[in-house]
Amino acid sequence: MEESGRIGGGSQAVINLEPGSSVPISYHPCFGPHEDLLLLEADDNLVSDIFNGRVTLRGLPDEDAVLCTKSKTYAIKFVGNSNSMFLIPPSICLGVSDTENNDKPLVSVIKIAPGNMELVEVSPRLDKLKKLLLENPFCAGEVEEAMIDDDDGKRDLPLLYTWSDLVNTIQASDEELRDGLKCLSAIEIDGYWRVIDENYLDMILRMLLHNCVLKDWSFDDLDEDEVVDALVADEFPSKLASHCLRVFGSKVKETNKWKLEPRLVCLHFARQILREEKMKLESFMEEWKKKIPEGMEERFEMLEGEVLTEKIGIETRVYTFSVRSLPSTPAERFSTLFKHRPKWEWKDLEPYLR
Template sequence: MAGISSYCRTVEDVQTVIQHAKLFEGDLQPLSQVLSFVPRTEAQGKYRFLELDPTLLSNLQRGQSLVFRGTRGENAVLCTHNRTYDVKEAETSNSLLLVPDLRWPAQNVDEAGRMLEEKQDLLENVQASEEELRTELKENLACCINGAWRFLEHEYHFRVLSYILNFVDENSWPIDKINKTETLQSLAALVPMDVLEQCFSWYAEETVTVDKDGETLYRLLEERICRFLAEVLLRQAGKFNLKDFLSSWQQSVPEGMQTTEKYLEGIALMDKNSKPEVIWYFPETDLPEDISERIRILFQTRDKWTLDEIRPYIQRLATEKLNVNALLTKHARASSVSGVRYYSAKHAK
C-alpha cells in the first residue's frame, strides 16, 4: 500500500522461520509471500471468516442469503430463507487472515460475493429465517398495516370478525359458499380494507366452487373461528362452569359449525373432578419460551398431566431432535395410575 515500505525476506530469514515453526522445507509449496500489516480500519473490523457445511455453501452459491440475527444478551443464530441454525463459539489455535491478492500454487481463485440486507426491524431482531417469521406471523394472526406488522387489539379483532360473520348470516349463506368480494365491499365503510382483507383470509379459505358469475366462493374455517370465539367467552371470567360454557360456546358459533373440546387445546384447562366441572382460560402463548421455566409453571398449575393434556403446551418448543416425548423425559417424571400415564414435576415428592 502507498506510504508503507515493503519488507523483503532473505532465504536465510525464511529458513529460520521454518525451523522455529518446526516445519520441513520439503513439505512447503514452492511459493512464498510476505504479509504486511497495516493499521486496522473500521471496514476491516466488519469481516469474519465463516466455515460452512455443504448445504449452506450450496445456498450461497445459488444466490441465497445467510443472515445473523439476535439482540444483545441473546445467543446469535444464522438464518437461511427457511431454516434457523444455532451459532456456537469455538476456540482454535490457528489464526486466519483475510488477505487480498493472495496467490495459490497452481490454482486460480475467482472472487465473487454479494450482500443482501433486510431493512424490516423484525428480520433484524427476531431469531428466525424470513420464511419462518412470515409463517409464524400468519399463524399468530398478525396484521400488516402500512408496511408494519401489528396485532389487532382483542376487542377490535372480535368486532371485525363479528362484522364478517353477521354479514354471512344476514345473507343466509352456507358456511362453505361465501362471496368474498361482496363481503369486503359491503363492510369497507366499517373497517379499513387492508385490515378487512387480512382478517377475512385468517378465517376463510377458497373452495373449488364458483357462483353463477364464475367467482370463487370461500369456506369459513371452523376450528379457527370456534377457538377465537371460545377465547372471547373465556376471557370474560375466571373459572367457568363447564356445562354452561359449552352451551354458550355452541350458541356463539355460526350455524353449521360444531364445537368440540379438541378446539380448546392450548387455550383452556378443564377440571372434570371438581363439582361442578369447570374450565378456565390458560393460553399457551402466555407461557415463557424457556422450556425449564415453562415446565415449572405447568406443574405449578397442575400437579399431574396426561400426555394429551400437556402436549399443546409443549409442542411449539419441540424440535427434530427433541420431540414432545423427549422433552418430557428430560424435564418431567412419568408415572402410571390405573393404567393411565401421567407426568409430574421431576423432583416432586
C-alpha cells in the first residue's frame, strides 16, 4: 500500500485519507482481543447525552442491561459484521508521530472488532414495578400501627422501596418511572413508594363523598384545604386525603380547587362490585347505579379496558379484565389476550392495545 503523504499517524491518518489514496497498516504490539473495548453506534442526540454523563445502564445481574436517558429506554443489541473492522487509536495514545521513515506504517491496528453495539428504543419495563409495589400495599392497619410506639420505638417493616431502590431495580428512564408510578396511583410515604390498598382507598373516597353531601360541596369545586381538614377530622392522614383527590379528580388550573372525575369514581365502584366474580349484566348495572353518588351518571362505556362481557345462552355476563393487569411488552400482551379469548371483536380488543 502506498503512503498517502505527510499526515499524522494513528486514527487521524485514516480520518484525513483522501478518496482513492491509501495508508499502510500493521498490527500494533499490543494487538489483542481487548474485551474492554466495544463499539457503540448512537445518533447525535444520544452521543451528546453520553459524553455529558446523562445516561445510565440499568438492570440486575440476571437481566439484559438497558441504557436510559432522562426520558427514554434503549435495549442494547450486538450487531455482527461480515467485514473486518479495525480499531485504530489516535497517534497520541500509541506514541506514533508524523512519519519520517516511509518504511514505518502510519497506522497500527489494536483490535479487530467483530461487530458493534446498537441502541434500540424500547418500552420501559414496568411490569416489575407493579409487582413490587403490589406486594405490600399501604393499608389502614399501618396508620393505626404508626400511632402506637413500640417499647424500643421500632416496628417491623415489610420490604419497601425508596426512589433510589426503584431506579436501581426497574429498567426505565426517570421520566418513564415517574409516569409508571403515576399510572399505579402510587404515593411516597415516609420516603417509600407505596400503592394504597383498594379497600382503604374505598374508605377514604366514601368519606369524601359523604362530606360532599354533608357540607353541600360541589363535585366540580372542591377546595383542597377544606377536603383535607374534613378527612383529617375523620382520622385519615392528610397526605392520603390529598392523594384521594389526585386519584379521583383533576386540579382546576391555577387554583387550589379540584374536580371529581365521574369516570374515575364510577370505575372505582364498578371494580368494587365485580372483584373476581362474574355477574349478570342487568344485576351489575342495578348494583352499580346504587353505589354511584347522586349527581354523577354511570355509563357502561366508562368501563372500556376494565371489563368484558360474554354470552351464556340468553344471558350476558360481565366480569373484570383490566388493561392494568396485562404485560407491558407487546408480544406478551398479545399472548395473554389471545389465551384469554381466541377471537376478538375489534371494539372489545382496541381498548387493550392503547
